[in-house]
Amino acid sequence: MGAPKGQAEYLFNPSLLKNLEWNDVRNCVNPFITNESTGESWLIVRPLQLGDYAKGFTQLLSQLTSVGNISKPQFDSQFYAMQRSGGYYVTVIEDTRKGEIIGAATLITELKFIHDCGLRARLEDVVVNNTYRGKQLGKLIVLTVSLLAKKLGCYKMSLDCKDSLIPFYKAIGYKCEPGNCNSMVIRYEGVS
Numbered sequence: 001m002g003a004p005k006g007q008a009e010y011l012f013n014p015s016l017l018k019n020l021e022w023n024d025v026r027n028c029v030n031p032f033i034t035n036e037s038t039g040e041s042w043l044i045v046r047p048l049q050l051g052d053y054a055k056g057f058t059q060l061l062s063q064l065t066s067v068g069n070i071s072k073p074q075f076d077s078q079f080y081a082m083q084r085s086g087g088y089y090v091t092v093i094e095d096t097r098k099g100e101i102i103g104a105a106t107l108i109t110e111l112k113f114i115h116d117c118g119l120r121a122r123l124e125d126v127v128v129n130n131t132y133r134g135k136q137l138g139k140l141i142v143l144t145v146s147l148l149a150k151k152l153g154c155y156k157m158s159l160d161c162k163d164s165l166i167p168f169y170k171a172i173g174y175k176c177e178p179g180n181c182n183s184m185v186i187r188y189e190g191v192s
C-alpha cells in the first residue's frame with residue numbers, strides 16, 4: 001500500500017501503530033486509555049502528516065522548548081528529510097473535532113553494531129497541549145511509541161528528562177538503572 005501524497009502523507013506507515021501489544025501494559029493503562037485506543041471518535045493517534053503544520057504541530061512543540069519561526073517550506077523539507085532517512089517515528093494525537101494536534105512524542109531508532117547489530121530506541125519531544133493535560137494523554141502517547149519500539153525489535157529505549165518528570169516516566173515503566181542513569185551534555189553556542 002503506497003502512502004497517500006499531499007498534506008495527508010504520513011511520515012511513516014500508519015499500519016505500524018496497529019496491533020501494538022497493549023496487553024503487556026494493562027496494569028498501567030487506565031480505562032480512559034483503553035477507551036481511546038479502541039475508538040473514542042474525537043481522538044486519533046497516528047504518524048505525523050505533512051498537513052500537521054496547519055494543525056498546530058509546531059505551536060504544540062513550543063510548549064516543550066524553543067522552536068523558532070519555522071516556515072511551511074522548512075517544515076516540509078525537514079519532514080521529507082526524516083522520511084528519507086528512516087528511523088524517525090514522530091507520532092501525534094489529533095483532536096479531530098478541532099483538527100488540532102494536542103500531543104506528540106518521537107521515537108528515534110538507531111542502528112548499532114553492538115548487540116548483534118541491534119536496534120536501539122530513544123524517546124524525544126514528548127508534549128501534551130496544556131489545556132489537555134492530566135487526562136492520561138501523555139501516558140497514551142509515550143506508551144504508544146514505547147510499544148512501537150518493541151514491535152520494531154529494539155533491545156532498549158531510553159530518554160532524558162527533568163527530575164520532576166521521573167515519576168511520570170516511572171509510572172509508565174521506565175526505570176533509573178543504578179549506576180547508569182546520568183545524562184550529560186555539551187551545548188554549542190549560537191545554535192538554538
Ligand SMILES: CC(C)(COP(=O)(O)OP(=O)(O)OC[C@H]1O[C@@H](n2cnc3c(N)ncnc32)[C@H](O)[C@@H]1OP(=O)(O)O)[C@@H](O)C(=O)NCCC(=O)NCCS
Pocket residue numbers: 063064125126127128129132133134135136137138139140160161162164165167168171
Ligand atoms: C509531561 C506531560 C507530557 C504529561 O502529560 P499529561 O497528559 O498531563 O500526563 P498524563 O495525564 O498522561 O499523566 C499520567 C500520569 O503521570 C502523572 N504525571 C503527569 N505529569 C507529572 C509530573 N510532572 N510529575 C509527576 N507525575 C506526573 C499523572 O498524575 C498521571 O498519574 P496517574 O496515571 O497515576 O493518574 C505534560 O505535562 C507536558 O507536555 N509537559 C510539558 C512538556 C514536557 O515537559 N515534556 C516532557 C519532556 S521529557
